[in-house]
Amino acid sequence: xxxxxxxxxxxxxxxxxxxxxxxxDPTEHDVQLEILxxxxxxxxxxxxxxxxxxMPTVYPCVPGHEIVGRVTKVGSAVTQFKPxxxxxxxxxxDSDGTCPECQAGFEQFCPSSTFTYNSPDKHLGGVTYxxxxxxxxxxxxxxxxxxxxxxxxxxxxLLCAGITTYSPMRRQGVTKGKKVGVVGLGGLGHMGVKxxxxxxxxxxxxxxxxxxxxxxxxxxxxxxVVSRDGADMRKHAGSFDFILDTVSAExxxxxxxxxxxxxxxxxxxxxxxxxxxxxxxxxxxxxxxLSGSLIGGIRQxxxxxxxxxxxxxxxxxxxxxxxxxxxxxxxxxxxxxxxxFSIDMASLKSE
Ligand code: NAP
Ligand code: ZN
Numbered sequence: 001x002x003x004x005x006x007x008x009x010x011x012x013x014x015x016x017x018x019x020x021x022x023x024x025d026p027t028e029h030d031v032q033l034e035i036l037x038x039x040x041x042x043x044x045x046x047x048x049x050x051x052x053x054x055m056p057t058v059y060p061c062v063p064g065h066e067i068v069g070r071v072t073k074v075g076s077a078v079t080q081f082k083p084x085x086x087x088x089x090x091x092x093x094d095s096d097g098t099c100p101e102c103q104a105g106f107e108q109f110c111p112s113s114t115f116t117y118n119s120p121d122k123h124l125g126g127v128t129y130x131x132x133x134x135x136x137x138x139x140x141x142x143x144x145x146x147x148x149x150x151x152x153x154x155x156x157x158l159l160c161a162g163i164t165t166y167s168p169m170r171r172q173g174v175t176k177g178k179k180v181g182v183v184g185l186g187g188l189g190h191m192g193v194k195x196x197x198x199x200x201x202x203x204x205x206x207x208x209x210x211x212x213x214x215x216x217x218x219x220x221x222x223x224x225v226v227s228r229d230g231a232d233m234r235k236h237a238g239s240f241d242f243i244l245d246t247v248s249a250e251x252x253x254x255x256x257x258x259x260x261x262x263x264x265x266x267x268x269x270x271x272x273x274x275x276x277x278x279x280x281x282x283x284x285x286x287x288x289x290l291s292g293s294l295i296g297g298i299r300q301x302x303x304x305x306x307x308x309x310x311x312x313x314x315x316x317x318x319x320x321x322x323x324x325x326x327x328x329x330x331x332x333x334x335x336x337x338x339x340x341f342s343i344d345m346a347s348l349k350s351e
Contacts, residue, residue: 001025001124005348006133007322008060012050015326016132018351021062023137024123028075031143033087038131039066039157039315040341041187042248043271045329047118052273057118064131064343065091065116066159068152078140086152088144088305089136090159091116091295093128097141105297107142132322134348144302147309153342154314157187158305160295161315161340165192165244166304167296168267169199172242176200181236181243183227183256185212185219186332188246188269190339191315193219196244198311204236206256209335219316219339233259238286246270257282257290267291315340321347 004023007016026032044063046052067089071081081087095102095110102110114122117130130136146155165188174180180201182192189205196203197220205216206227216224225232236259243256247270256266257279264286268276283290296304308314316339320328328341 004133004135005351006062006129007325007348008062008129008132009048010060012048012057019060019062021129021133022124023135026073026075026137027123028077029139029141030075030137031071031078031081031087031140032073032135032137033067033069033089033143034072034135035067035069035131035133035345037068037153037156037319037345038064038343039160039187039317040064040325040328040332040343041066041157041160042332043160044130045332046248046271046273048329052271055118058127061118061127062129062132063117064133065089066156066161067116067131067136068146068156068159069136072135075140080140080145081143086146086148088146088155088159089116089131089138089142090144090163090301092298093138093142094122105299107297108294132325132343134345142298144298144305147305149309149312150314153319153344154317155308156342157191157315157317157340158308159301161187161191162308163296163301163304164188164269164293165246166195166307167300168244168269168291168293169195169242170300171293172265172267174199174201174242178202178241179204179239181206181240181256181259182221182246183243184246184248184270185209185216185339186246186248186335186337187315187340190219192244192246193221194313196220198307198313204240215338227255240264242267244269248272250274250276253290254279254282257288260286260288262286263288265289265291267293269293315342317342319344323347
Protein backbone atom coordinates (compact mmCIF):
# COMPACT_ATOMS: atom_id res chain seq x y z
CA UNK A 1 0.00 0.00 0.00
CA UNK A 2 1.02 3.59 -0.45
CA UNK A 3 -0.43 6.94 0.57
CA UNK A 4 -2.18 9.20 -1.90
CA UNK A 5 -3.29 12.79 -1.45
CA UNK A 6 -7.02 13.35 -1.86
CA UNK A 7 -9.92 15.67 -1.14
CA UNK A 8 -12.76 14.12 0.84
CA UNK A 9 -16.01 15.06 2.54
CA UNK A 10 -16.55 13.72 6.07
CA UNK A 11 -20.35 14.02 6.01
CA UNK A 12 -23.23 15.15 3.79
CA UNK A 13 -22.85 18.71 5.04
CA UNK A 14 -19.06 19.01 5.40
CA UNK A 15 -16.90 21.02 3.05
CA UNK A 16 -14.10 19.21 1.22
CA UNK A 17 -10.84 18.81 3.13
CA UNK A 18 -7.40 17.57 2.21
CA UNK A 19 -6.76 14.02 3.41
CA UNK A 20 -4.53 11.01 2.86
CA UNK A 21 -5.92 7.72 1.54
CA UNK A 22 -4.42 4.28 0.98
CA UNK A 23 -4.04 2.92 -2.56
CA UNK A 24 -2.95 -0.67 -3.23
CA ASP A 25 0.41 -1.41 -4.78
CA PRO A 26 -0.32 -2.50 -8.34
CA THR A 27 -0.92 -6.25 -8.66
CA GLU A 28 0.15 -8.04 -11.86
CA HIS A 29 -2.97 -6.87 -13.80
CA ASP A 30 -3.04 -3.31 -12.44
CA VAL A 31 -2.15 0.06 -13.88
CA GLN A 32 -1.15 2.95 -11.61
CA LEU A 33 -1.91 6.47 -12.83
CA GLU A 34 -0.78 9.89 -11.77
CA ILE A 35 -4.06 11.80 -12.10
CA LEU A 36 -3.72 14.96 -14.20
CA UNK A 37 -7.37 16.08 -14.50
CA UNK A 38 -10.65 14.96 -12.97
CA UNK A 39 -14.02 16.30 -14.12
CA UNK A 40 -16.76 17.20 -11.64
CA UNK A 41 -19.96 15.29 -12.43
CA UNK A 42 -23.28 16.22 -10.81
CA UNK A 43 -23.30 12.59 -9.57
CA UNK A 44 -20.28 13.51 -7.42
CA UNK A 45 -22.43 16.15 -5.76
CA UNK A 46 -25.44 13.81 -5.34
CA UNK A 47 -23.16 11.20 -3.74
CA UNK A 48 -21.03 13.54 -1.60
CA UNK A 49 -24.25 15.00 -0.14
CA UNK A 50 -25.92 11.60 0.25
CA UNK A 51 -28.83 12.58 -2.00
CA UNK A 52 -29.50 9.09 -3.41
CA UNK A 53 -31.56 6.98 -1.01
CA UNK A 54 -30.73 3.80 -2.97
CA MET A 55 -26.95 4.33 -2.78
CA PRO A 56 -26.13 5.63 0.71
CA THR A 57 -22.78 7.36 0.99
CA VAL A 58 -20.00 5.92 3.14
CA TYR A 59 -17.81 8.65 4.65
CA PRO A 60 -15.17 9.83 4.19
CA CYS A 61 -16.11 10.06 0.51
CA VAL A 62 -13.62 10.90 -2.26
CA PRO A 63 -15.68 11.42 -5.44
CA GLY A 64 -14.43 11.69 -9.01
CA HIS A 65 -14.99 9.35 -11.98
CA GLU A 66 -13.82 11.42 -14.94
CA ILE A 67 -10.13 10.71 -14.68
CA VAL A 68 -7.26 11.26 -17.09
CA GLY A 69 -3.68 10.73 -16.11
CA ARG A 70 -0.28 9.39 -16.96
CA VAL A 71 0.69 5.79 -16.32
CA THR A 72 3.41 5.58 -13.67
CA LYS A 73 3.57 1.81 -13.02
CA VAL A 74 2.15 -1.37 -14.52
CA GLY A 75 1.91 -4.94 -13.22
CA SER A 76 3.86 -7.75 -14.88
CA ALA A 77 0.81 -9.10 -16.80
CA VAL A 78 -0.28 -5.73 -18.22
CA THR A 79 0.01 -5.65 -22.01
CA GLN A 80 -1.85 -2.55 -23.23
CA PHE A 81 -0.17 0.19 -21.17
CA LYS A 82 3.34 1.20 -20.21
CA PRO A 83 4.73 3.95 -17.97
CA UNK A 84 4.44 7.35 -19.65
CA UNK A 85 1.22 6.54 -21.56
CA UNK A 86 -1.85 8.75 -21.19
CA UNK A 87 -4.91 6.88 -19.96
CA UNK A 88 -8.42 7.38 -18.65
CA UNK A 89 -10.64 5.84 -15.97
CA UNK A 90 -14.40 6.33 -15.80
CA UNK A 91 -17.16 5.24 -13.45
CA UNK A 92 -16.10 1.61 -12.97
CA UNK A 93 -12.87 -0.04 -11.83
CA ASP A 94 -13.79 -3.75 -11.69
CA SER A 95 -16.37 -6.42 -12.56
CA ASP A 96 -16.36 -10.22 -12.60
CA GLY A 97 -15.66 -10.35 -16.35
CA THR A 98 -17.58 -13.61 -16.75
CA CYS A 99 -21.29 -12.93 -16.17
CA PRO A 100 -23.68 -12.43 -19.13
CA GLU A 101 -23.61 -8.63 -18.67
CA CYS A 102 -19.80 -8.50 -18.78
CA GLN A 103 -19.75 -10.89 -21.74
CA ALA A 104 -22.18 -8.62 -23.56
CA GLY A 105 -20.06 -5.52 -22.86
CA PHE A 106 -22.30 -4.08 -20.15
CA GLU A 107 -19.91 -4.18 -17.18
CA GLN A 108 -21.94 -1.43 -15.50
CA PHE A 109 -24.68 -4.02 -14.87
CA CYS A 110 -22.42 -6.81 -13.60
CA PRO A 111 -23.78 -7.93 -10.20
CA SER A 112 -20.29 -7.59 -8.74
CA SER A 113 -19.12 -4.47 -10.53
CA THR A 114 -17.04 -2.03 -8.51
CA PHE A 115 -17.70 1.65 -9.07
CA THR A 116 -14.84 4.12 -8.90
CA TYR A 117 -15.96 5.56 -5.57
CA ASN A 118 -18.33 4.62 -2.73
CA SER A 119 -18.28 0.95 -3.77
CA PRO A 120 -16.95 -1.95 -1.67
CA ASP A 121 -13.19 -2.16 -2.28
CA LYS A 122 -12.35 -5.83 -2.95
CA HIS A 123 -8.63 -5.28 -2.36
CA LEU A 124 -8.35 -3.02 0.68
CA GLY A 125 -11.77 -3.35 2.33
CA GLY A 126 -13.85 -0.25 3.04
CA VAL A 127 -14.99 1.64 -0.03
CA THR A 128 -13.29 2.77 -3.19
CA TYR A 129 -11.98 6.31 -3.48
CA UNK A 130 -12.31 8.31 -6.68
CA UNK A 131 -10.38 10.78 -8.74
CA UNK A 132 -10.17 13.87 -6.48
CA UNK A 133 -6.71 12.53 -5.74
CA UNK A 134 -3.18 12.52 -7.11
CA UNK A 135 -3.17 8.83 -8.09
CA UNK A 136 -5.29 5.75 -8.64
CA UNK A 137 -4.66 2.04 -9.19
CA UNK A 138 -7.05 0.21 -11.54
CA UNK A 139 -7.22 -3.19 -13.25
CA UNK A 140 -6.11 -2.95 -16.88
CA UNK A 141 -9.55 -3.99 -18.20
CA UNK A 142 -10.97 -0.72 -16.88
CA UNK A 143 -8.27 1.60 -18.18
CA UNK A 144 -9.04 3.43 -21.45
CA UNK A 145 -6.74 4.67 -24.17
CA UNK A 146 -6.93 8.45 -24.55
CA UNK A 147 -6.56 9.99 -28.03
CA UNK A 148 -3.30 11.92 -28.22
CA UNK A 149 -4.74 14.88 -30.18
CA UNK A 150 -7.21 16.07 -27.52
CA UNK A 151 -6.87 18.65 -24.73
CA UNK A 152 -6.56 16.62 -21.53
CA UNK A 153 -8.65 18.87 -19.27
CA UNK A 154 -11.50 18.59 -21.76
CA UNK A 155 -10.97 14.86 -22.25
CA UNK A 156 -11.53 13.92 -18.59
CA UNK A 157 -15.32 14.58 -18.74
CA LEU A 158 -15.67 12.20 -21.67
CA LEU A 159 -15.17 9.34 -19.21
CA CYS A 160 -18.64 9.93 -17.73
CA ALA A 161 -20.51 12.81 -19.39
CA GLY A 162 -19.23 11.63 -22.77
CA ILE A 163 -20.16 7.96 -22.60
CA THR A 164 -23.45 8.64 -20.78
CA THR A 165 -24.72 10.71 -23.69
CA TYR A 166 -23.00 8.83 -26.53
CA SER A 167 -24.36 5.41 -25.49
CA PRO A 168 -28.13 6.11 -25.64
CA MET A 169 -27.70 8.05 -28.89
CA ARG A 170 -26.07 5.03 -30.50
CA ARG A 171 -28.70 2.68 -29.06
CA GLN A 172 -31.53 4.86 -30.37
CA GLY A 173 -29.99 5.20 -33.82
CA VAL A 174 -29.31 8.94 -33.82
CA THR A 175 -28.14 9.80 -37.31
CA LYS A 176 -28.65 12.17 -40.22
CA GLY A 177 -32.30 13.01 -40.76
CA LYS A 178 -33.33 12.47 -37.11
CA LYS A 179 -34.64 15.27 -34.92
CA VAL A 180 -32.99 15.09 -31.51
CA GLY A 181 -33.70 17.09 -28.36
CA VAL A 182 -31.31 17.56 -25.46
CA VAL A 183 -32.87 18.71 -22.18
CA GLY A 184 -30.59 20.62 -19.78
CA LEU A 185 -27.41 22.29 -20.97
CA GLY A 186 -24.94 21.23 -18.29
CA GLY A 187 -22.05 18.77 -18.31
CA LEU A 188 -23.99 15.89 -19.86
CA GLY A 189 -26.25 18.07 -21.99
CA HIS A 190 -23.48 19.94 -23.76
CA MET A 191 -21.80 16.64 -24.66
CA GLY A 192 -25.16 15.36 -25.92
CA VAL A 193 -25.39 18.36 -28.24
CA LYS A 194 -21.89 17.75 -29.59
CA UNK A 195 -22.53 14.05 -30.23
CA UNK A 196 -25.97 14.54 -31.79
CA UNK A 197 -24.48 17.15 -34.13
CA UNK A 198 -21.48 14.98 -35.00
CA UNK A 199 -23.85 12.08 -35.77
CA UNK A 200 -25.66 14.29 -38.27
CA UNK A 201 -28.96 14.93 -36.45
CA UNK A 202 -31.04 18.11 -36.31
CA UNK A 203 -30.39 19.23 -32.72
CA UNK A 204 -32.70 21.21 -30.44
CA UNK A 205 -31.62 22.29 -26.95
CA UNK A 206 -34.14 22.72 -24.14
CA UNK A 207 -32.82 24.95 -21.39
CA UNK A 208 -34.22 26.79 -18.38
CA UNK A 209 -31.40 29.32 -18.73
CA UNK A 210 -32.14 31.85 -21.49
CA UNK A 211 -28.56 33.08 -21.06
CA UNK A 212 -27.24 29.78 -22.51
CA UNK A 213 -28.99 30.17 -25.89
CA UNK A 214 -26.00 31.63 -27.74
CA UNK A 215 -23.70 28.97 -26.34
CA UNK A 216 -26.12 26.25 -27.41
CA UNK A 217 -25.71 27.34 -31.05
CA UNK A 218 -21.93 27.50 -30.68
CA UNK A 219 -21.94 23.96 -29.24
CA UNK A 220 -23.84 22.67 -32.27
CA UNK A 221 -27.58 23.19 -31.71
CA UNK A 222 -29.74 24.15 -34.71
CA UNK A 223 -32.53 25.47 -32.48
CA UNK A 224 -33.00 26.32 -28.81
CA VAL A 225 -36.12 26.38 -26.69
CA VAL A 226 -36.48 28.03 -23.29
CA SER A 227 -38.44 25.23 -21.64
CA ARG A 228 -40.32 27.53 -19.29
CA ASP A 229 -41.98 29.12 -22.37
CA GLY A 230 -45.12 27.04 -23.17
CA ALA A 231 -45.67 28.54 -26.62
CA ASP A 232 -42.08 27.84 -27.63
CA MET A 233 -42.49 24.22 -26.44
CA ARG A 234 -45.79 23.68 -28.30
CA LYS A 235 -44.17 24.61 -31.61
CA HIS A 236 -42.29 21.29 -31.45
CA ALA A 237 -45.24 19.05 -30.51
CA GLY A 238 -45.10 15.56 -32.02
CA SER A 239 -41.86 16.14 -33.91
CA PHE A 240 -38.91 14.46 -32.16
CA ASP A 241 -37.44 11.05 -32.91
CA PHE A 242 -35.40 11.08 -29.73
CA ILE A 243 -35.00 13.29 -26.66
CA LEU A 244 -32.21 12.91 -24.11
CA ASP A 245 -33.13 14.26 -20.66
CA THR A 246 -30.08 15.18 -18.55
CA VAL A 247 -31.83 17.19 -15.83
CA SER A 248 -30.45 16.67 -12.32
CA ALA A 249 -33.55 17.86 -10.42
CA GLU A 250 -37.32 17.31 -10.32
CA UNK A 251 -39.06 18.43 -13.52
CA UNK A 252 -42.01 17.55 -15.77
CA UNK A 253 -41.10 14.79 -18.23
CA UNK A 254 -44.66 14.72 -19.63
CA UNK A 255 -43.98 18.03 -21.34
CA UNK A 256 -41.25 16.24 -23.34
CA UNK A 257 -43.29 13.10 -24.11
CA UNK A 258 -45.72 15.40 -25.93
CA UNK A 259 -42.93 16.52 -28.20
CA UNK A 260 -42.12 12.99 -29.44
CA UNK A 261 -43.44 11.75 -32.77
CA UNK A 262 -45.02 8.29 -33.12
CA UNK A 263 -42.61 5.64 -31.82
CA UNK A 264 -40.32 8.35 -30.46
CA UNK A 265 -38.16 7.72 -27.41
CA UNK A 266 -37.35 9.82 -24.36
CA UNK A 267 -34.29 8.56 -22.51
CA UNK A 268 -33.59 9.71 -18.97
CA UNK A 269 -29.98 9.92 -17.90
CA UNK A 270 -30.46 12.56 -15.19
CA UNK A 271 -30.73 11.04 -11.73
CA UNK A 272 -32.86 13.11 -9.34
CA UNK A 273 -33.70 10.98 -6.32
CA UNK A 274 -37.47 11.67 -6.24
CA UNK A 275 -39.68 9.67 -8.66
CA UNK A 276 -40.94 11.61 -11.69
CA UNK A 277 -44.70 11.33 -12.39
CA UNK A 278 -45.43 9.96 -15.89
CA UNK A 279 -48.79 10.20 -17.67
CA UNK A 280 -49.68 6.86 -19.27
CA UNK A 281 -51.71 8.77 -21.87
CA UNK A 282 -48.57 10.67 -22.80
CA UNK A 283 -47.02 7.32 -23.75
CA UNK A 284 -49.89 5.30 -25.21
CA UNK A 285 -51.03 7.98 -27.65
CA UNK A 286 -48.25 7.59 -30.20
CA UNK A 287 -46.68 4.27 -29.10
CA UNK A 288 -43.96 6.28 -27.36
CA UNK A 289 -41.29 4.89 -25.08
CA LEU A 290 -39.52 6.14 -21.99
CA SER A 291 -36.12 4.63 -21.21
CA GLY A 292 -33.16 5.03 -18.94
CA SER A 293 -29.47 4.64 -19.61
CA LEU A 294 -26.49 4.12 -17.29
CA ILE A 295 -23.06 5.28 -18.51
CA GLY A 296 -21.83 2.64 -21.02
CA GLY A 297 -19.66 -0.47 -21.12
CA ILE A 298 -15.89 -0.41 -21.48
CA ARG A 299 -15.85 -1.39 -25.15
CA GLN A 300 -18.28 1.37 -26.04
CA UNK A 301 -16.41 3.87 -23.86
CA UNK A 302 -13.28 3.20 -25.93
CA UNK A 303 -15.35 3.55 -29.12
CA UNK A 304 -16.63 6.92 -27.84
CA UNK A 305 -13.09 8.12 -27.02
CA UNK A 306 -11.90 7.09 -30.49
CA UNK A 307 -14.92 8.87 -32.04
CA UNK A 308 -13.96 12.01 -30.08
CA UNK A 309 -10.36 11.71 -31.30
CA UNK A 310 -11.53 11.38 -34.91
CA UNK A 311 -13.99 14.31 -34.65
CA UNK A 312 -11.92 16.56 -32.35
CA UNK A 313 -14.60 16.47 -29.63
CA UNK A 314 -13.86 17.40 -26.01
CA UNK A 315 -15.90 18.93 -23.21
CA UNK A 316 -15.91 22.71 -22.78
CA UNK A 317 -14.30 23.03 -19.38
CA UNK A 318 -13.49 25.55 -16.70
CA UNK A 319 -10.24 24.40 -15.17
CA UNK A 320 -10.21 24.84 -11.42
CA UNK A 321 -7.75 24.07 -8.63
CA UNK A 322 -8.97 21.40 -6.23
CA UNK A 323 -9.22 24.02 -3.48
CA UNK A 324 -12.27 25.44 -5.33
CA UNK A 325 -14.34 22.26 -5.42
CA UNK A 326 -16.89 23.46 -2.82
CA UNK A 327 -17.46 26.65 -4.80
CA UNK A 328 -17.82 24.56 -7.97
CA UNK A 329 -20.55 22.46 -6.32
CA UNK A 330 -22.51 25.59 -5.38
CA UNK A 331 -22.24 26.81 -8.97
CA UNK A 332 -23.41 23.41 -10.28
CA UNK A 333 -26.54 23.78 -8.17
CA UNK A 334 -27.20 27.15 -9.80
CA UNK A 335 -26.72 25.61 -13.30
CA UNK A 336 -23.76 27.98 -13.57
CA UNK A 337 -21.09 25.89 -15.26
CA UNK A 338 -19.72 26.27 -18.77
CA UNK A 339 -19.99 23.38 -19.19
CA UNK A 340 -17.90 21.10 -16.98
CA PHE A 341 -15.48 21.82 -14.17
CA SER A 342 -12.19 20.01 -14.65
CA ILE A 343 -9.91 19.87 -11.63
CA ASP A 344 -6.26 20.50 -12.48
CA MET A 345 -4.58 18.04 -10.14
CA ALA A 346 -1.31 19.99 -10.24
CA SER A 347 -3.06 22.08 -7.56
CA LEU A 348 -2.88 19.14 -5.17
CA LYS A 349 0.88 18.81 -5.49
CA SER A 350 1.66 21.87 -3.39
CA GLU A 351 -0.49 20.72 -0.44
P1 NAP B 1 -25.20 19.58 -14.50
O1 NAP B 1 -23.94 19.95 -15.19
O2 NAP B 1 -25.52 20.22 -13.20
O3 NAP B 1 -26.39 19.83 -15.56
C1 NAP B 1 -27.74 19.64 -15.25
C2 NAP B 1 -28.56 20.65 -16.04
O4 NAP B 1 -29.95 20.39 -15.79
C3 NAP B 1 -28.36 22.09 -15.61
O5 NAP B 1 -27.26 22.70 -16.23
C4 NAP B 1 -29.66 22.74 -16.06
O6 NAP B 1 -29.60 23.04 -17.44
C5 NAP B 1 -30.68 21.61 -15.87
N1 NAP B 1 -31.43 21.77 -14.62
C6 NAP B 1 -30.93 21.83 -13.36
N2 NAP B 1 -31.92 21.97 -12.46
C7 NAP B 1 -33.08 22.00 -13.17
C8 NAP B 1 -34.46 22.10 -12.83
N3 NAP B 1 -34.85 22.23 -11.54
N4 NAP B 1 -35.39 22.07 -13.83
C9 NAP B 1 -35.01 21.95 -15.13
N5 NAP B 1 -33.72 21.87 -15.52
C10 NAP B 1 -32.77 21.89 -14.56
O7 NAP B 1 -25.26 18.01 -14.21
P2 NAP B 1 -24.62 16.80 -15.06
O8 NAP B 1 -23.28 16.49 -14.49
O9 NAP B 1 -24.80 17.05 -16.48
O10 NAP B 1 -25.56 15.60 -14.57
C11 NAP B 1 -26.95 15.62 -14.85
C12 NAP B 1 -27.65 14.48 -14.15
O11 NAP B 1 -27.24 13.25 -14.76
C13 NAP B 1 -27.33 14.32 -12.67
O12 NAP B 1 -28.52 13.95 -11.99
C14 NAP B 1 -26.31 13.19 -12.65
O13 NAP B 1 -26.28 12.49 -11.43
C15 NAP B 1 -26.84 12.32 -13.75
N6 NAP B 1 -25.86 11.42 -14.35
C16 NAP B 1 -26.34 10.22 -14.79
C17 NAP B 1 -25.50 9.33 -15.41
C18 NAP B 1 -26.02 8.05 -15.95
O14 NAP B 1 -25.25 7.14 -16.20
N7 NAP B 1 -27.31 7.95 -16.16
C19 NAP B 1 -24.14 9.66 -15.57
C20 NAP B 1 -23.70 10.90 -15.13
C21 NAP B 1 -24.57 11.77 -14.53
P3 NAP B 1 -30.22 24.41 -18.04
O15 NAP B 1 -29.55 25.53 -17.31
O16 NAP B 1 -29.87 24.33 -19.48
O17 NAP B 1 -31.71 24.32 -17.81
ZN1 ZN C 1 -20.65 11.04 -13.72
